[in-house]
Amino acid sequence: MSNTVKIEPLSGPIKGSVAVSGDKSISHRSILFSAMSEGTSKVSGVLDSADVRASIEAVTALGAKVDLKKQSDGSLTGEITGWGSKGPKQPAAPINCMNSGTTARLLMGILAPWNIEVEITGDESLCMRPMRRITAPLMLMGAKFSPEGAETLPITIHGNRNLKAIQYESPMASAQLKSAVLLAGVYANGKTSVTEPEQSRTHTELMLSQYGVETVAQTRYAEVSGPVQMKAADLNVPGDASSAAFLCCLAVLLKGSSITVKDVLLSPSRTGFLRTLERMGAKITWEVKGSEGKENYGDIHAEYSPNIKGCEIPAKYFATVVDEVPILALVASCAKGVTVFRNCEELRAKETDRLQAIIDGLTELGASVWTHGDDLFIEGDPDFDLPDGLVMPSHRDHRMAITWAIAGLVGKKSISVEDFDCIDVSYPHFLDDVKKLTKGE
Ligand code: S3P
Numbered sequence: 001m002s003n004t005v006k007i008e009p010l011s012g013p014i015k016g017s018v019a020v021s022g023d024k025s026i027s028h029r030s031i032l033f034s035a036m037s038e039g040t041s042k043v044s045g046v047l048d049s050a051d052v053r054a055s056i057e058a059v060t061a062l063g064a065k066v067d068l069k070k071q072s073d074g075s076l077t078g079e080i081t082g083w084g085s086k087g088p089k090q091p092a093a094p095i096n097c098m099n100s101g102t103t104a105r106l107l108m109g110i111l112a113p114w115n116i117e118v119e120i121t122g123d124e125s126l127c128m129r130p131m132r133r134i135t136a137p138l139m140l141m142g143a144k145f146s147p148e149g150a151e152t153l154p155i156t157i158h159g160n161r162n163l164k165a166i167q168y169e170s171p172m173a174s175a176q177l178k179s180a181v182l183l184a185g186v187y188a189n190g191k192t193s194v195t196e197p198e199q200s201r202t203h204t205e206l207m208l209s210q211y212g213v214e215t216v217a218q219t220r221y222a223e224v225s226g227p228v229q230m231k232a233a234d235l236n237v238p239g240d241a242s243s244a245a246f247l248c249c250l251a252v253l254l255k256g257s258s259i260t261v262k263d264v265l266l267s268p269s270r271t272g273f274l275r276t277l278e279r280m281g282a283k284i285t286w287e288v289k290g291s292e293g294k295e296n297y298g299d300i301h302a303e304y305s306p307n308i309k310g311c312e313i314p315a316k317y318f319a320t321v322v323d324e325v326p327i328l329a330l331v332a333s334c335a336k337g338v339t340v341f342r343n344c345e346e347l348r349a350k351e352t353d354r355l356q357a358i359i360d361g362l363t364e365l366g367a368s369v370w371t372h373g374d375d376l377f378i379e380g381d382p383d384f385d386l387p388d389g390l391v392m393p394s395h396r397d398h399r400m401a402i403t404w405a406i407a408g409l410v411g412k413k414s415i416s417v418e419d420f421d422c423i424d425v426s427y428p429h430f431l432d433d434v435k436k437l438t439k440g441e
Contacts, residue, residue, distance in 0.1 A: 003418075003419055003420055003421040004391065004416050004417065004418045004419070004420065005405075005416065005417055005420035006408075006414050006415075006416045007404075007405045007408030007409055007414060007415050007416070007417060008408070008414045009408065009409060009410070009411050009412055009413065009414065010254060010409050010410070010434075010438060012256065012438065013254055013255060013256030013257040013258070013304065014247075014250060014251055014254060014257045014259050014434065014437035014438055014440075015256075015257065015258055015259060015437060015440035016259060016260075016436070016437055016439070016440040017259065017260035017261070017262055017299075018247065018259065018260075018261055018262070018433050018436055018437055019073070019239055019261070019262045019263055020239040020240050020243040020244050020247065020261060020264065020427075020429075020433060021047050021048070021049075021073075021074060021075060021239065021240060021243065021427065021428075021429055022045045022046050022047035022075055022237035022238070022239065022240060023047065023237055023238055023239065023240040023241060023242075023265045024047055024049065024051060024052065024102075024240055024242070024426050025102065025175070025201060025203050026203060026207070026237045026238065026265060026295065027046045027047040027049075027052045027055075027237050028051070028052060028055045028100070028102045028103060028106065029106075029179075029203055029204065029207050030043045030046055030080075030207075030235055030237055031043075031046070031052065031055045031056055031059055031066070031080065032055055032059060032103075032106055032107070032110060032183075033207060033208070033210075033211050033230065033233070034064070034080035034082055034211075034232065034233070035059035035062065035064035035066075035080060035082050035083065035088075035110075036082055036083070036084075036110060036183075036186075036211075036230045037082040037084060037211055037212075037229075037230040037231055037232045037233070038082060038084030038085055038229055038230065038231055038232065039081070039082065039084065039231060039232030040079050040080065040081045040082075040232050041079065041080045041081075041082065041232040041233050041234065041235070042078075042079055042234040042235075043068070043076075043077065043078065043079075043080060043234075043235055043236075043237070044071075044075070044077040044078075044235075044236045044237070045075045045077070045236045045237035045238070046068060046075055046076040046077070046237050047075065047076075047237065047240065047426075048070060048074060048075060048076050048428070049424060049425055049426055049427070049428055050098060050099060050100075050424045050425045051098070051099060051100040051102065051103065051425045051426060052076075052100075053098075054096070054097050054098040054099070054100040054103045055100065055102070055103045056068070057095075057096075058095045058097060058103055058107055059080075061091040061092075061093070061095055062083065062088035062089060062091055062095075062111075062118075063083045063086075063088050063089035064080060064081065064082050064083055064088075065079075065080065065081040066078075066080050067079050067080070067081075068080075074428075074429055075237075081232075082230070082232065084229065084230075085229055087114040087115070087116070088110075088111060088114055088116060090116055090117070090118075091118060094118075094119035094120065094121050094154065095107065095118055095119070095120050095121070096121050096122060096123075097120060097121070097122045097126060097153075098122060098123050098126065099122065099123050099125055099126055099351060099396075099422075099425050100122070100126065100425075101126060101129055101176060101351075102176055104120055104122055104126060104131070104153060105131070105134045105176040105177070105179070105180050106176065106179050106180055106183060106204075107120060108120065108131075108134050108135065108138060108143075108155075108157055108180050109134070109138065109179060109180030109181060109182070109183035109184040110183050110184075111157050111159050112138045112141060112142075112143035112157065112159050112160065112163060112180075112184040113159060113160070113161065113163045113184055113186075113187035113188060113227075114159040114161065114187075115159055115160075115161050116157075116158075116159045117156060117157070117158050117159070118156065118157050119154055119155070119156045120153055120154065120155055120156070120157065121153050121154035122153050122154075125351050125352065125396060125397075126153060127152055127153045127154070128152060129152065129153075129349055129350075129351075130151060130152070130349050131150065131151060131152055131153060131155055132149075132150075132151050133171070133172065133174065133177050134176070134177055134180045135150070135155065137166065137168045137170075137177070137180070137181045138157075138180065138181070138184055140164075140166050140168070141160075141163045141164050141165070141166050141181075141184055141185075141188055141192075142160040142162060142163045142164050143157060143158065143159060143160050143163065143184070144157075144158040144160070145157055145158065146158065162189070163184055163185075163187060163188035163189070164188060164189065164190070165185060165188045165189055165190030165191050165192040165225075165226065166181070166185075166188075166192055166193075167191075167192075167193045167195075168181050168192075168193065168194045168195070169195050170194050170195065170196045170197070171197070172196075172197065172346065173196045173197055173198035173199065173200040173318070173319040173346075174196075174200055174319075174346070175200040175201040175202075175203065175204070175269075175319070177194075178194045178196060178200060178204065178205075178222060179203075179204040181194050182194060182204050182205060182208070182215070182222055182224050183204065185224045185225075185226050186208070186213055186224055186226050186227070186228060186230065187226050187227045187228075188226045188227065189226065189227060190225065190226065191223060191224075191225045192223070192224055192225075192226065193216075193221065193222065193223040193224075194221070194222050194223075195220060195221050196220045196221075197220070198220065198315060198316050198317075198318065198319055199219050199220050199269060199316070199319060199320065200269065200319040201267070201269040201270055201319065201320075202217055202222070202267065202268075202269045203267070203269075203295070204222070205217035205222040205223075205224070206267070206293065206294040206295055207235075207293060207294075207295070208224065208230075209293065209294060210233040210235055210293040210294075211230040211231060211232075211233050212228070212229075212230055212231035212233075213228050213230055214228075217294075235292060235293060236292055237292075238263055238264060238265040238266075238292055238295065238297035239261065239262070239263050239264040239265060239297070240264070240265065240426070240427070241264055241265045241266070241267070241270040241271065241273075242270075242273075242323045242324060242399075242426065242427075243426065243427045243430070243433075244261040244264040244300055245273040245323075245324045245327055245328075246327055246402050246403075246406060246427070246430065247259060247261055247302070247433060247434070247437070248261065248273070248274075248277065248284060248300055248302035249273075249277070249302075249327045249328070249330070249331050249406065250406050250409060250410065250434070251302040251303060251304060252277060252282045252283070252284065252302055252303070252304065252305045252308065252331060253304070253330075253331060253334055253406070253410040254304060254409070254410050255304055255306075256304055257302075257303060257304045258301075258302075258303045258304070259301070259302055259303075259437055260299055260300065260301050261299065261300045261302070262299050263289070263297055263298070263299070264286075264297060264298065264299070264300055265295060265296070265297050266286060266288050266296045266297055266298045266300075267295050267296060268296075268320075269319070269320055270320065271286070271320065272313075272317050272319075272320025272321035272324070273321050273324040273327075273328060274286055274300065275317075275320075276311065276313055276321055276324075276328055277302075277305075277308075277328075277331070279311045280305075280308045280309055280310070280311050280331065280332075280335055280339075281305065281307055281308050281309050282302070282303075282305040282308050282331075283302070283303035283304070283305045284300065284301070284302045284303070284305075285300070285301045286298060286299065286300040286301070287299055306382070307336070307382075308331065308334065308335040308336070308380075308382075309335050309336045309337050309380075310332060310335050310336065310337035310338045310339035310340075310378070310379075310380055311339055312339070312340045312342065313328075313339075313340070313341045313342060314342050315342040315343035318341065318342065318343055318344065318346070319346075321341075322346060322347070323399060325341055325344065325347060325354065325358065325376070326354060326357070326358055326399050326400055326403040327399070327402070327403045327406065328341075329341070329358050329362060329369070329376065329378055329403075330362070330403050330406060330407055332378040332380050333362055333365070333367035333368075333369070333378055333380050333381065333384055334380055334381070334382060334384045335380035335382070336380060336382050337379070337380060338377055338378065338379050338380070339377070339378045339380065340375055340376065340377050340378075341375065341376040342374075342375050343374050343375065344371075344374055344375065344376045345374040347376075350397065350399075351395075351396070351397040351398065351399070351425075352395035352396070352397040352400065353395075354397065354399070354400065355371070355376065357393075357395050357397065357400050358376065358400075359371065359376075360393075361392055361393075361400065361403070361404060362378065364390060364392065365386055365387070365390070365407060366384070366385070366386065366387055367379075367380075367381070367384065368381070385411075385412065386407060386411035386412065386413055386415070387413070388413045389413070389414075390413075390415045390416065391415075391416045391417075391418060392404035392407070392415055392416065392417050392418065393418045393419075394417055394418055394419045394420065394422055395419075396419045396422045397422065398422050398423045398424075398425040398426045398427065399426070401417050401419065401420050401422050401423050402423055402427060402430055404417045405417050405420070405430070405431075409434065
């Protein structure tokens, strides 16, 4: 159903402080890992979004008991009793992961070590995203998939109680791939490891230790030794770094703004956007206040930054900004000089072809943008002026929808964003948070 929302330019700066909703990656893992564990986990601060609900429904269908209640801040808090050593139960129907790549891909690793046959499917977008990258290493471990050699969902996984541990040289930096292999490795016989060409986000190897699984977590290398039974944990989900990135970029672009985003996940594998904005000369600082398990969290302070300049984001840091490229690209179009994101190929495999969506959208806005091979170039203009009456397609991709909304909020003329309801995937309260900050709350 079409849902076009007209975003009007803000008449003044954003100020004050805000706490964004829970991190999507950590929320998924808190649900999935609790479901795998023996006993009852207590989780709080869980993001209530369409993607996370896909994980909740999946583990419920597989026999976990999820009892989470909505809190006044919009988050979910409560208990999850896992299937533990009994293993997941055979679900009555296919598991529909909706738009959530994290649910589908991690689930394949979770189900691989059990005597179970489960069809995994998703919405139109998820059914177009590559899955061979996950099934290939899991097949090396002894799981089977049908149809054999399938590239995309729907795919049925046939688990195997005697999975082999593997030492996997991953062809790409992908946390979802790494996580699927490590999660299968928890119940495989021996040491399972993943070596990556570049560092991807490290949540699985860091969070597993909270569930009683010892791991090795190094740059580009993670390891787990199985079989080991996961045990229930208590954890609180820090604020979403990718949601915080949107508000910080809005503050950097909007005259007079000065905001603090509180209690945000500040894991080094997720703070690439902060380092990028800092290198562009933006007024941005952050401070680690504490840790949840092995994950750091803290506050970010961002201010209007009229003198930003372009910079290069090298391939080795690409995965640390992977979900922030759309909004950083918008910031880059307002910076002096050229910004280049090296080796962006992976953007083509996101909820939509994000590389094409960025090029088409920025071109529509009047920015100068091009690719050379897999590198994305943006020539910025500090006097960047948005054209009138634009209708921007989101391609039902939450990160594109919020990026174009921010263009509307900082511009002089309104921008309409198509299918804006897709932001429910990761940041349903985006406009509410912006409204709070316009009141300087
Ligand atoms: C995620 C990993 C990233 C990211 C996605 C969430 C995760 O994908 O883009 O939104 O929770 O593991 P990769 O598999 O490309 O690292």
